[in-house]
Amino acid sequence: MTAVDAPAGPGDSEDAPQRALRRRASLRTALVAVLLAALAAVLLIVAVTTHVSLRSQLDAQLDAELARTLARGPGPQPSGDLLAFLDAPGQGEYLLGAVLEDGTAVRGAWRDDDGDLEPLTAQDLARISAALEEEDGTRDVSLSIGRYRITEEDPVAGRGPGGGGAAELAVGIRTDSADLTIARLDLTLALVSLAALLVTGLAGSAIVRRTLRPLEQVASVAARVADMPLEQGSVALTERVDPELARAGTEVGEVGRALNALLENVDGALDARHRSEERMRRFIADASHELRTPLTAIRGYTELLRMTEPLGDRGAESLERMEAQSARMTALVEDLLLLARLDDGAPREQQRLDLAELLMEAAMDARVTAREHTWRLDLPDEPVEVLGDPRQLAQVLANLLSNARKHTPAGTTVQVRLRLHGREAVLEVADDGPGIDPSVQGDVFDRFTRADRARSGRDGTTGLGLPIVRAIVVSHGGDIALDSRPGSTVFTVRLPLAPPAV
Structure with a gap:
């Protein structure tokens, strides 16, 4: 593929x-x-x-x-x-x-x-x-x-x-x-x-x-202005038509005046959007921080309750559900905190690491947790070294493999390939499952987007796995793309290679 x-x-x-x-x-x-x-x-x-x-x-x-x-x-x-x-x-x-x-x-x-x-x-x-x-x-x-x-x-x-x-x-x-x-x-x-x-x-x-x-x-x-990245972040839209050219009375002057007015409106809208994004990020970060303490307390009390109190069958079942939901809520809070840090551009650890080694470990974990799937690994003979945070890159690999496991039926073949292309490391995670609904493909990297209605998912998902993957990949100077149709879904990650060692 x-x-x-x-x-x-x-x-x-x-x-x-x-x-x-x-x-x-x-x-x-x-x-x-x-x-x-x-x-x-x-x-x-x-x-x-x-x-x-x-x-x-x-x-x-x-x-x-x-x-x-x-x-x-x-x-x-x-x-x-x-x-x-x-x-x-x-x-x-x-x-x-x-x-x-x-x-x-x-x-x-x-x-x-x-x-x-x-x-x-x-x-x-x-x-x-x-x-x-x-x-x-x-x-x-x-x-x-x-x-x-x-x-x-x-x-x-x-x-x-x-x-x-x-x-x-x-x-x-x-x-x-x-x-x-x-x-x-x-x-x-x-x-x-x-x-x-x-x-x-x-x-x-x-x-x-x-x-x-x-x-x-x-x-x-x-x-x-058209070449400026306006989709996210703080954008200083300072480009304007020279006032000498934007005088009324001539066709060019009218166009210049209209363009300046448009740029003023866009600049105001971008500033308002950025302030709204900043407020949302602060809210998510603050709420996540505040939620970690009560969630930790809930998990501690449930464990204490299990060890100190005699429970009947229904009580034990209810306690297990409380533990599962608190664990799911904790994972969601941790994901939100990670996205908030990535959005804020928080400094990350820079390490020279072998991407092939990380991928092999992630694939071995996936084989253990999803034995009903067929896993195939294709790695180059030489090391593929990149600069990055090993924990974050390991999370990228784990999320991609978990996504292939959760949203495909038993018996699906998942192929994981890593190769060198120029000064880039190209990672592909491909499966022969039913594919992603075309109406969802454009939004799969957006937060809280779920493809369960298009693929046969069985595990509960938060809709944050792929957004986290994209945020980490972009913070490492790479990009990610999706190509999906019935019988073939391919996630392609490109990361710059580490500079040659001196």
């Missing part, structure tokens, strides 16, 4: 400030992300609007240039060749012309950068024909010689070969300059947008961090 680790308690929350920091970082990130997203949306709208506007303007300029080319160029040519206008004086380079018959480009030419006319390839003619069929007006076509904006002239009679028939003429100009302008614009807009986002991100992060700094200080106060 494996050991059970102690559950995390309030003192195990050392990473709470880191969790709070991650939450604050997430808030800053969210605010900066929202700011950057809004700016990115605005920049995108501006960029798209600028791109579309300039593209439309450049397309309009290209269309105007095409119109001027048609107006001054393609007229009746002396040679009868419709493409002769390409070689006319004043025509720009990269000008393109194509002759269409029945909507199909049959031939064409273009001016290269040297001003020479070059024929269009059949592939380029096919692309021009396809583009003219799909759209009306001007259209953009990607050719092997570059990207062109093309328009066509209406059919004119007498412009076919030899002056007869009808033919159409398509004229195009290269769009490289406009495309380059658009590309440069897009690149400029992208770089400016990235620079704006970067600067805004850095500046926004600094502004948000500065703005949230008061809130971080408030959260830091709350985190430090």
